[in-house]
Amino acid sequence: MAIEGPFWRAIAVFRVASLVYAVVLLAQHRGYAEPVLGWLVILVMALWTAGATVAYAAESLRRWPLLSADLAVTLACLLASPYVQGTLQTATGTMPVPATWMAAPVLAWAVRHGRRAGTLAAAVVAAGDIWSRSGADEASVLINETVLLLMAGWLVGHVARLAKQAEERMQRAAEMEAAQRERERLARDIHDSVLQVLALVHRRGRELGGEAGELGRLAGEQEAALRELISIVPPAPSGTTDLRSLLARYGSSSVTVSAPATPLLLPAEAAASVAAAVGAALDNVRAHCGHDARAWVLAEFLDGAVTVTVRDEGPGIPQGRLEQAAADGRMGVARSIRGRMAELGGKVTIVSVPGQGTEVEITLPA
Template sequence: MRTSPEGFEVPLWRALAVFRVASLGYVVVSALRHADRYAHPLAAAGVVLVMAAWTATTAVGYARPARRGWPLLSADLGVVLGVVLATPWVVGRSALASGVPTLGVAWLAGPVLAWAVSGGRRRGTVAALLIGLADLATRERIGESSLTGVILLLLAGVVVGHVARLAVTAEERLQRAVELEAATRERERLARGIHDSVLQVLALVQRRGAQLGGEAGELARLAGEQETALRALIAGAPPARRDDGPADLRALLRRYASPSITLSAPAGSVPLPGPVARELAAATAAALDNVARHAGGRAWVLVEDEGTAVTVSVRDDGPGFADGRLAEAAAQGRLGVARSIRGRIDDLGGTVRITSTPGVGTEVELTVPRRLKEATWHG
């Protein structure tokens, strides 16, 4: 279970510290009242001092999330089990049989609550069973009162663990809500800027290109399509529903073949889920666009169907680039590779490998699994 220094679990840990101090006070009062009936009063005083020291230790330890791991949890349980097992000798079996309370009484519930807060119902139940069984093992006769103590420990572990789980779930939902609100505000801010700049330019290109005709008319049509898509994006409108059935990657890539772009693909079709095939084709198009911009436009595209995965390699004989150039371009805000290529392939659960040698050329290798987990793709 995840913990956070500012999370909803903090009050539970604080309440646990208060409980341990209060229960220790009850132990001290009980020990003073029944000290004359103990078999070894001095040993009882020593055990109480150990319990006091351990109460202080856990109060400091559990206050920091980094220390709420297995070492402290295990030590907490071990100390309490030691107190339980020492009780028959310190108090004496005859005194216990006559109704004298056990040495730990309510203080024994400390690790049960700690395990429950840190790990939920299951972990709290395990700690309650271990302490309860140890307590029963030290008794000569198991009666209703002793069983009641074990049942109360189990109830404490289950209830507190359930509350702790609800607290973590509530914290996660709150965090998602805060992130969503922040993303919405950022989108609204970007939408205002885009509306005042990019959309107006696209609208101007569409109007002027339509008047000029020819190639300018085609540019006007593309500008109009991009303007519509961009308006829908910044307005938060859902994208148009697309066919999610199988698609032939080879057919999608064939449109990019030209005298300067050589496409090599298997003789048969390369079927992939529709969204996967389209995103892989779009990433390939982005790589070819980089070739056109920086490498003269000459490229070779190789499609390999490996059964469980499909790999598309885009190679050129351009000038290449030195190591670190992609990171430098991303830092400058040029995100073609980071977003159009890596972003798409990462969302598909695939990998991107880019190798480049100055003066020799660049190769971009895109690999995606044929079968994706349902949670990977939300298109």
């Protein structure tokens, strides 16, 4: 992943800086009884620093063989330290030849495979460090170094994992945005050509009747199917549902569904309830206006709330009809629409004028 690049460059810089620090320590000849052997260890460290820097720069080589070799070389240099220190190993303040250089594989494991791998590598390096200083009376120093190694492995692994997850999410968001733009482009092209022709055939067929009417009906069905196809939306984040995808199912030759280009995200249960309420409203349209009655569904996001409007051009609802239906035990509107929204903290407004149709407005805080 591209996000790993800065991590590997930082580790390369750390290796070089730690190598310089180890050279300075050995050049002082403090605590090293066999400096010649120490310089041989430094040479191995220098060669591996150069090789590892080049190898880790290639993403295809960042695999277990390289990571294992990195850890093995570091342990070899670390375990050679007692022979370099010789009789001076017990001197106060003496450090192993790799000094801080030994933390490099811990960082590499953490960046590549996360917290657990980083912690495991830190434990292995810490065990080697403890063994190499078994003759020294520096228990507190060893404990501090071990804790620091373990913390570094865990923390760097955690940060690297978060960075990778952020990059994956950004990539998915970019792909979804590109797909949405492409869908919108196709929808525009289809709307300007195929859908308009199908709508014209549907309308003219209904006017002419007979075989032309059947042809118009088939054209209307194909128009509805095509509209639903081009309105398919990408999946919503876990735990939420894009209301547009649920409302699109109601689209047909007699029901027009309109929604914004941006997602209308609601908790899954709330989105299902809103869609069910819209379905109940459309059932009422068919029941009281006829199966071929036209209806329009409009979904939008306004002032922090999702609003869905269902409108028809039927005969309207006579004054007092809803109250009388509830009193007679017919709870279609009272329970299926108003009841659902009341449970979610939403509201339902019904406006109906005899002879001019009915409008049901469902509003739910987003």
